[in-house]
Amino acid sequence: MIAPLVEVHADAAALATSVAGELLVRLADAQEAGRDPQIVLTGGTIADALHHELARLSPGSEVDWTRVVVWWGDERFVAADSPDRNAGQARRAFLDAVGATQVHEMPSTDDGADVEAAASAFADVIHQHGSDEFEVVMLGLGPDGHVASLFPGFPQLEVDDRVAVGVTGSPKPPPERISLTFGALNRSRALWVIASGDGKAEAVAAALDVEGTVHDTPARGAHGRHETTYFLDREAASHL
Numbered sequence: 190m191i192a193p194l195v196e197v198h199a200d201a202a203a204l205a206t207s208v209a210g211e212l213l214v215r216l217a218d219a220q221e222a223g224r225d226p227q228i229v230l231t232g233g234t235i236a237d238a239l240h241h242e243l244a245r246l247s248p249g250s251e252v253d254w255t256r257v258v259v260w261w262g263d264e265r266f267v268a269a270d271s272p273d274r275n276a277g278q279a280r281r282a283f284l285d286a287v288g289a290t291q292v293h294e295m296p297s298t299d300d301g302a303d304v305e306a307a308a309s310a311f312a313d314v315i316h317q318h319g320s321d322e323f324e325v326v327m328l329g330l331g332p333d334g335h336v337a338s339l340f341p342g343f344p345q346l347e348v349d350d351r352v353a354v355g356v357t358g359s360p361k362p363p364p365e366r367i368s369l370t371f372g373a374l375n376r377s378r379a380l381w382v383i384a385s386g387d388g389k390a391e392a393v394a395a396a397l398d399v400e401g402t403v404h405d406t407p408a409r410g411a412h413g414r415h416e417t418t419y420f421l422d423r424e425a426a427s428h429l
């Protein structure tokens with residue numbers, strides 16, 4: 190496994206701007222090289238800031254968003270129009286503005302299945318439309334070290350025979366979620382963990398420590414094939 194890189198920015202705003210700029214460069218390069226890149230988005234606070242920066246910076250980039258395939262690493266299993274949905278957040282922040290057309294939302298409770306059946310239906314969608322490799326997977330980091338909806342001590346950390354799983358009893362509300370597994374997330378050229386604020390400092394240090402387990406700090410299980418980068422602000426990096 191390749192050792193993670195660490196990039197530290199002054200504050201959350203600088204972090205969001207920088208990651209957005211880097212993503213646009215990667216997408217433009219991939220398209221230039223003839224690939225239709227597939228990306229994985231995340232939810233949460235820093236992701237929202239990043240998404241707004243993507244909306245602001247995209248018009249000045251070479252990226253053709255109709256040739257970008259969009260997925261999520263996890264989703265809150267609630268009604269499709271709930272403000273809690275990661276997909277709704279990203280659509281409002283940038284996907285509609287940049288004109289992304291290949292957007293694969295995870296199922297919602299409107300689809301009528303329970304969370305496990307919904308995860309399994311979504312796994313079929315990935316098998317149909319997913320490429321062998323995601324260009325960039327982006328993950329927020331919880332103060333407990335979770336990424337996507339893979340929480341410390343939860344059985345989903347061990348699942349290696351499915352690309353998507355249902356989660357119940359999530360310590361971060363809402364309680365029901367769908368998450369990609371490490372097997373799916375790690376099928377990425379580049380995997381980026383993005384964290385801001387001193388509330389994440391301990392989790393960042395535990396994720397990058399030489400000692401530790403995935404059960405204590407799930408982020409330790411997330412790595413890209415060619416690159417794993419932790420994009421941090423100074424506060425999130427303060428325990429390194």
Ligand SMILES: O=C(O)[C@H](O)[C@@H](O)[C@H](O)[C@H](O)COP(=O)(O)O
Pocket residue numbers: 231232233234235236263264265275328329330331332335336337338361
């Ligand atoms: O659906 C979610 O809640 C997430 O995708 C989750 O994994 C998130 O990215 C982290 O919890 C960080 O979120 P914050 O930036 O809000 O702390």
